[in-house]
Amino acid sequence: MKRYGMVIKVKPEKLEEYKKLHSKVWPEVLDMIQKCNIRNYSIYHRDGYLFSYFEYEGQDFQTDMQIMAADPMTQKWWGVCKPLQEPLDTRAEDQWWADMEEMFHCD
Numbered sequence: 001m002k003r004y005g006m007v008i009k010v011k012p013e014k015l016e017e018y019k020k021l022h023s024k025v026w027p028e029v030l031d032m033i034q035k036c037n038i039r040n041y042s043i044y045h046r047d048g049y050l051f052s053y054f055e056y057e058g059q060d061f062q063t064d065m066q067i068m069a070a071d072p073m074t075q076k077w078w079g080v081c082k083p084l085q086e087p088l089d090t091r092a093e094d095q096w097w098a099d100m101e102e103m104f105h106c107d
Contacts (some may be wrong), residue, residue: 001039002061005100006052007088010045014084018050021080028073036064050085052097 010018022043033041037058044051058064068074082096091098 002056003102003105004052004054004056005102006097007100008050008052008097009048009086009088010050011084011086012048015045015048018081018084019045021084026073026077028071029077032068032071032074036068038064051100 037056039055039057041054042052044053056064085096087096088098
């Protein structure tokens, strides 16, 4: 299992819409998250930043993420969510959510 932390901004005027969307995530999207070996997925908010945490239990993260990205319902979900978000300028060129470096972990 590998832990992932990612960060992005939420547009201030879109925060309530983002919260409402995530209070009822589409079941097909939740199923795809599970099928792509993501567990213990959470999103937190603070001062305009969204922080996501999840655990990946598969063997090939890149392939699983390609499967997720090709899923029509996931594409529709992202189409609804992306206009509410503002990616960080410092993210890698191929990222929407910016990867974070794990600095500490204690089981």
